[in-house]
Amino acid sequence: MMNYVVMMSTNIMAKANRVYKTKVPVTKNQQVEAEVVDITYQGMGVIKIDNFPIFVIDAIPGEVVQVGITKVLKSYAFGRVIKRVKASPNRAENVDKVAITTGIAPLANLKYEAQLTFKQRQVEQLFKKVNVSVEVNPTIGMTDPTKYRNKAQVPVQMVNGQLETGFYRRGSHKLMPVEDFYIQDPKVDEAVSVTRDVLRDLGISAYDEETHKGVVRHIMARRGFYSHELMVVIITNTKKLPEADNIAAALRAKLPELKSFIHNINNHDTNVIMGQWNETVWGADEIHDQLMGKDFIIGPNSFYQINPQTTAVLYTLAAEKAGLKPTDVVVDAYSGIGTITLSIADQVAKVYGVEVVEDAVLDAEKNAQNNHIDNVEFVTADAPEQMTQWAADGLKPDVVFVDPPRKGLTNELISAVSAMQPKTFVYISCNPATLARDTVQILAEGFHIDGPIQPIDQFPQTTHVESVLIFKR
Structure with a gap:
């Protein structure tokens, strides 16, 4: 059982967004040492200097950390761990640091039992906040709490002249190349990597948000957990997908579970990943999966639990x-x-x-x-x-x-x-x-x-x- 109080982001951020009325107690590049007292909803540790909150990646409650201040705003700051003076007994070892740095798996640095307790406490604290008395059962977890996601929507960018897939570094649109997403079905990860390699081989470019040039914005892959049917979707800014037939042939050769290859168009200046227009390049318009003894059709835009x-x-x-x-x-x-x-x-x-x-x-x-x-x-x-x-x-x-x-x-x-x-x-x-x-x-x-x-x-x-x-x- 973790022995710290969970405060949801609504509490932390609401307080942080109040303008600090006295002089901000830290400056950029300054180093401070403090105990981690909370976790935000983004999985960042919270330390406080004179009650001024500083959000720190890869820091968990109960730890004492030496932090370098990376960014200072009027009511809060961000920092990075320089030295872990005292580690928490709830810290998970040998964790994929990229999963934490990008935010793919922001709680991966917590042992799984501690994650389940954290979530139970989240619920308890939120009901306490609205003055509703209710019992909260322990969180029901998974036997293997990794590699469970049946769907990936992965951004694409040109990095050093090469088309890359990965995940954005927290708080930015800077792509960090990633192949193992830690919480995704390995077959989904494989489908993304294979599709990326095919696009590279055919010389197809990634879309550039600043110049508005280029073709591919995202690669989406989804796989039936029980059916093992695989769908690959390439989302483009262009109305045509160059080399579509050659892409289909290459994917079919390298992904034996592939049942559906779809081109999706999203040419709007938006944070929404998928557009509404789909063209089936090869195979079926949808895949199937089973849930609780029923068979479900899953299209490219379908909401299906991940x-x-x-x-x-x-x-x-x-x-x-x-x-x-x-x-x-x-x-x-x-x-x-x-x-x-x-x-x-x-x-x-x-x-x-x-x-x-x-x-x-x-x-x-x-x-x-x-x-x-x-x-x-x-x-x-x-x-x-x-x-x-x-x-x-x-x-x-x-x-x-x-x-x-x-x-x-x-x-x-x-x-x-x-x-x-x-x-x-x-x-x-x-x-x-x-x-x-x-x-x-x-x-x-x-x-x-x-x-x-x-x-x-x-x-x-x-x-x-x-x-x-x-x-x-």
Whole structure:
């Protein structure tokens, strides 16, 4: 058990963003020594000099470090470890330093047991902050908390005149060449490296964000954990992919699991990686994978959980806690390609799913058909609006599942769920800060918390954590 207090980034950064009213106590290139007292949501250690926060890569609570100041702002600073005066017993040894430096795996320097405790404490502290008393179970982890990601979206740049793939150094767009991403399926890493080498051999350039010249912006690879079907997507700034047929032939020769090779166009000045236009250069338009006994179609733009091993644990646990009955009518908000909807359909009478992304709904309908499931109905709509409409129409589900994005639920959606008067409200969260915030309103609507919160380590080696919380009426 770690013996430090976890403060989420909302606390740390909110305090840090207050202008320091006296003279800043450190200067660039100065060296200081201090104890690490916290971790930010980015996995950086926090030291304080006269209560002035300094964020330090590869420093964990309980350590005493000598730090060189690298950047000073009005209310906080950044530094790097020069010397570890006292190491923490929770420090993991022989860790890939690139994974920490780039932020690929910001908690890789913590022993895995300590990571699980850290995530449990995250949830506890956030609920304490909103004055909600709730028990938080120990975090459910993985047997092997590495090499679990089934999808990679890797930036491409020209480095020293050569096309490179890798990951950006923290806080910059400077690419660090990387081949082993530590938390990704090795077959996914291999697909990225092979694609990079093919592009090099054919003399195809990387896109330059400053000059707006060049071709390739990203390489995306995804692989079915159970099916072993592989998809490679090359995202370009150009409308044509040079040497497309030759690229396809080379990839087919070097990647025997390849089932789909797609060209995606993104010619907008944006941080969004994938564009909306796809062309299948070779093979199928999608790949398949299995989850909880169901087969799912996965396209280039599909949202599919990146860790199917823990996803099965997460959805099974949520269904068990919901206490589903054969007569139940269920609503699944943010239904995506239908993973939750279809995984519970054979346990209940009817499931309604709502999802705002039209292509995801089309995939969900195909998935239902392919799995011979006919007691589900999907609607393309904004979840809060559709839930409000269903409430107005008098739909009275027995159980409501929500699995929202990190921003959490809107007030309108929570009010709509309340109006539907379900007996059970299942909240699957990927952000404990918004889960805690939303819990306050859910309780105010007349629900009560039923049992402990269960954190699940869906993203080992990172600061993210999934949680399941059940509300009853």
